[in-house]
Amino acid sequence: MQIDLILPDERVLNLEGPLPVDDAIAAVSEGLLRRAIAVELDGEILDRHSEIKTSGRFRILTNKDEESLSVLRHSTAHLMAYAVQELYPEAKFAFGPDVEDGFYYDILVDESFTPDDLVKIEAKMKELAKGKHPFIKKIMSRQDAADYFAEKQQDFKVEHVGELPEEEEISFYEVGEFVDLCGGPHVADTGMLKAFKLRTVAGAYWRADETREQLQRIYGTSWFKAKDLEAYLVRLEEAEKRDHRKLGQQLGLFGMKEEAGGGLAFWYPKGTVLREQIENWWKQAHRERGYDMVVTPHIFKGDLWRTSGHLDFYAENMYTFEQDEQTYVVKPMNCPGHILIYQDDLKSYRDLPQRLAELGTVYRYERSGTLHGLMRVRGFTQDDAHIFCTPDQLVDEVTKLIEFSRDLHAIFGFTELTTELSVRDSANKSKYIGEDEEWDAAEASLMEAVDRVGLSVKRMEGEAVFYGPKIDVKLKDAIGRSWQTSTIQFDFNLPRRFNVEYVGADGQHKHPYIIHRALFGSLERFIGILTEHHAGEFPLWLAPVQAIVLPLSEHFRDYGEKVVEELRKAGLRADLDAKDEKLGYKIRQAELQKIPYMIVVGAKEQEAGGITVRSKKSGDEGSFSIADFLNRALDEIANKH
RNA sequence: GCUGGUGUAGCUCAGUGGUAGGGCAACGCACUCGUAAUGCGUAGGUCCACGGUUCAAGUCCGUGCACCAGCUCCA
Structure with a gap:
C-alpha cells in the first residue's frame, strides 16, 4: 500500500x-x-x-512544539504511577491524564498522601526516569485486558475496559513494571522525563461522581527543560503575589471575618472607595444608555418566591426565616423585585423597552468548600438589570448589550474577550420551558446581534438553563487566565409565572420578552479579578489613595498639609504621611501601598511653592507646580488610564 | 458537602507535654532627615471555639467553626 x-x-x-x-x-x-x-x-x-x-x-x-508537552506530561503521569506502584503495591489506579501546565493521576490507597510522601514519590520517579525505561505499546483483546486487570486487582481499569466502545482497539503502555490501559501517545523512554515536580494532593471522585469512591489526586507539572520548569514555578509565584485575598489584606481593601461567617466580605474604607468609583461609573453608563435605576428590598415574603419558582427549584441555596407565621426569603436574585416594579401599572408597547437596573445585593447559600475569596461568596452585589421588550426589539436590545459589555470591559482594561452562546439540547426539549418559536426567536436574535457586533461566538449545545438561551462573556486577564463576567439570559419562565404583560398595538395583552443580564456579573468577583489583573496597582481613577504627600521632616508638615488641602480641593484623593520618618521609609511604605503618586515636600519645594513628584510607574519625575501636577493627574483620571 | 492541610499579638511566622516567642506594625524617646526600611525603648495573647486525656495541653484525642489546595456544585 x-x-x-x-x-x-x-x-x-x-x-x-x-x-x-x-x-x-x-x-x-x-x-x-x-x-x-x-x-x-x-x-x-x-x-x-x-x-x-x-x-x-x-x-x-x-520539544519545541506545544503538542509535545502534553505527550511529555501524560508520560510523566505514567512515570508517577509507576513510582507509586513501587512504593505502594496495593495502590489502585484510576485516570491519569495531562492537563494544562501539568498532569495528575487519581489513585486509591488506604493511607493518605502527605507532602513528605510526595517528596518520596518524586525521588522514586527521578530514580526510575534515569533507568531510561522504554514505553512499550501493546494491543490486547477486550477479554484478555479485563482478565489482566482483574488479576492485578485494578478495579477501576476493569470497569474502564468494560466501557470502551466495542470497535475500539484496546491498547496498553508498559513502562518498566507498570502497565496501564492507555491510548497514548507517549515519549520514547523515561530518559526524556527530567524536569518535573509533584505539587499537591487533593481529593477527587472516581468518574467525578460524588457517590463513588473518593480517590487521591496527585498534581504535578512537567517540562522538557529545567529552565522551563523554573520559569513555570516563578509564574506560579507571580500569580500568588497577585492573589486578591492577599492584596485585599495588604492594601486594606476588604476582608472576611471568621466571626461573621464564611463567604461574607467586609469592605474597608479603601476598598469602599474603589467600589464607589466603579459603582458611580456604572450608574452613569447605565443612565446614558436608557436604563432606570431601581432599589428593591433585601427580603420578601415566601409567596413571591413560590410564584417565581425559586422555593421549588432553588430552595437549598436560599436563606429563609420565619416571622409573623410567614416565611421570608433573603433575596438570592433581583428578578422578582424588578417584575413587581414593572407591573406597577399596565404597560403599552410604546413604553417598551423598559430597562430596570439595580446594584442588587443578593445572598445565596453556597457549600462551604466552594467559597473562594471574592470570587465565590455567599453575599454579593450583582450589577443586574432586566430588560422588558417586544419581539421586534430583541435584536436591537441584545446588540446594545453586547456592545455595552464590550465597552465596559475596555474601560477597565480588558480587551480580550470570548463569547459563548448556550442553547438547549435539541434532543431533550422537554427539559426546557417555553415554546419552540420563542427559543428560535431568542437564539436567532442572539446570533444576529453577535453577527452585527462582529464577534466570534462559541456555540454550547445543551448548556442553556431551562428558562432560556444565554450569552456569556469571558475576559482574559494580564496573566492569561480567563474569567466569566457578563451574562445575557433570556427568560421564558418568569413572564408566565408572574403573568407579566404589555398591551400590543393590536390591543391584545402579551408577554414581553425578559432579558436578564449582569455585565460585571458580581461586583465582588469583578473587583477580585481587577485586583489580580492590575496586581493591586490600580489605574489612577480607581486608586483608593491617588497621591500621598511626604514631608521631608516635621518642619515641612504644615506645608505638606497645605499641599494635601489643595490637591483635595481639586478632587484628588490625597493623604499626608505625617510620620516622623526618613523619606526613604515613607517612599517604601507608599510603594508597598501601591499609591500612584508620591509628592515630596521639603525646603526647596516650600520656598518655590511647588512639589516634587515621584510616580509609581517611573520614579522620581522632578519639580512641578501644584497646578501642573493637578492638570496632569486630572487628565489621567478623565482618560481612565 | 467530600478528601487533605492550616488556625499562636493588628500583620507575617517560630514554638520538643513542663513559665508564650521573633520580625513588621502600634505607642514613647532621640535623630530633623532628599527617593524602597534611623536607632533605642514600651506595650500588646481566650495559642479559633467547646469538650476530653494528663500531675501538667499552644502541643495529644474528639466535635464544631474559619481559611487554604483540589473535587463536587454553580438557577
Whole structure:
C-alpha cells in the first residue's frame, strides 16, 4: 500500500506502508529521529510506538512544539504511577491524564498522601526516569485486558475496559513494571522525563461522581527543560503575589471575618472607595444608555418566591426565616423585585423597552468548600438589570448589550474577550420551558446581534438553563487566565409565572420578552479579578489613595498639609504621611501601598511653592507646580488610564 | 458537602507535654532627615471555639467553626 505524507513545506513523501512512525521520521530526516517526540498526522498525534496506516498531512513534533508537552506530561503521569506502584503495591489506579501546565493521576490507597510522601514519590520517579525505561505499546483483546486487570486487582481499569466502545482497539503502555490501559501517545523512554515536580494532593471522585469512591489526586507539572520548569514555578509565584485575598489584606481593601461567617466580605474604607468609583461609573453608563435605576428590598415574603419558582427549584441555596407565621426569603436574585416594579401599572408597547437596573445585593447559600475569596461568596452585589421588550426589539436590545459589555470591559482594561452562546439540547426539549418559536426567536436574535457586533461566538449545545438561551462573556486577564463576567439570559419562565404583560398595538395583552443580564456579573468577583489583573496597582481613577504627600521632616508638615488641602480641593484623593520618618521609609511604605503618586515636600519645594513628584510607574519625575501636577493627574483620571 | 492541610499579638511566622516567642506594625524617646526600611525603648495573647486525656495541653484525642489546595456544585 502506498502512503503519501504531505510535509509542512508541501513536499510529498511516497512511502510503502503501513510503516512504523520512526521509519517515516527517518525518511524526512535521520537527524530528527533523535529529537522527535511524536508526529501529527491529519491533526492526530501519533507517538513513536505507532504505525502509519493512512496518507495525510504529516508534521514531526519536537520539544519545541506545544503538542509535545502534553505527550511529555501524560508520560510523566505514567512515570508517577509507576513510582507509586513501587512504593505502594496495593495502590489502585484510576485516570491519569495531562492537563494544562501539568498532569495528575487519581489513585486509591488506604493511607493518605502527605507532602513528605510526595517528596518520596518524586525521588522514586527521578530514580526510575534515569533507568531510561522504554514505553512499550501493546494491543490486547477486550477479554484478555479485563482478565489482566482483574488479576492485578485494578478495579477501576476493569470497569474502564468494560466501557470502551466495542470497535475500539484496546491498547496498553508498559513502562518498566507498570502497565496501564492507555491510548497514548507517549515519549520514547523515561530518559526524556527530567524536569518535573509533584505539587499537591487533593481529593477527587472516581468518574467525578460524588457517590463513588473518593480517590487521591496527585498534581504535578512537567517540562522538557529545567529552565522551563523554573520559569513555570516563578509564574506560579507571580500569580500568588497577585492573589486578591492577599492584596485585599495588604492594601486594606476588604476582608472576611471568621466571626461573621464564611463567604461574607467586609469592605474597608479603601476598598469602599474603589467600589464607589466603579459603582458611580456604572450608574452613569447605565443612565446614558436608557436604563432606570431601581432599589428593591433585601427580603420578601415566601409567596413571591413560590410564584417565581425559586422555593421549588432553588430552595437549598436560599436563606429563609420565619416571622409573623410567614416565611421570608433573603433575596438570592433581583428578578422578582424588578417584575413587581414593572407591573406597577399596565404597560403599552410604546413604553417598551423598559430597562430596570439595580446594584442588587443578593445572598445565596453556597457549600462551604466552594467559597473562594471574592470570587465565590455567599453575599454579593450583582450589577443586574432586566430588560422588558417586544419581539421586534430583541435584536436591537441584545446588540446594545453586547456592545455595552464590550465597552465596559475596555474601560477597565480588558480587551480580550470570548463569547459563548448556550442553547438547549435539541434532543431533550422537554427539559426546557417555553415554546419552540420563542427559543428560535431568542437564539436567532442572539446570533444576529453577535453577527452585527462582529464577534466570534462559541456555540454550547445543551448548556442553556431551562428558562432560556444565554450569552456569556469571558475576559482574559494580564496573566492569561480567563474569567466569566457578563451574562445575557433570556427568560421564558418568569413572564408566565408572574403573568407579566404589555398591551400590543393590536390591543391584545402579551408577554414581553425578559432579558436578564449582569455585565460585571458580581461586583465582588469583578473587583477580585481587577485586583489580580492590575496586581493591586490600580489605574489612577480607581486608586483608593491617588497621591500621598511626604514631608521631608516635621518642619515641612504644615506645608505638606497645605499641599494635601489643595490637591483635595481639586478632587484628588490625597493623604499626608505625617510620620516622623526618613523619606526613604515613607517612599517604601507608599510603594508597598501601591499609591500612584508620591509628592515630596521639603525646603526647596516650600520656598518655590511647588512639589516634587515621584510616580509609581517611573520614579522620581522632578519639580512641578501644584497646578501642573493637578492638570496632569486630572487628565489621567478623565482618560481612565 | 467530600478528601487533605492550616488556625499562636493588628500583620507575617517560630514554638520538643513542663513559665508564650521573633520580625513588621502600634505607642514613647532621640535623630530633623532628599527617593524602597534611623536607632533605642514600651506595650500588646481566650495559642479559633467547646469538650476530653494528663500531675501538667499552644502541643495529644474528639466535635464544631474559619481559611487554604483540589473535587463536587454553580438557577
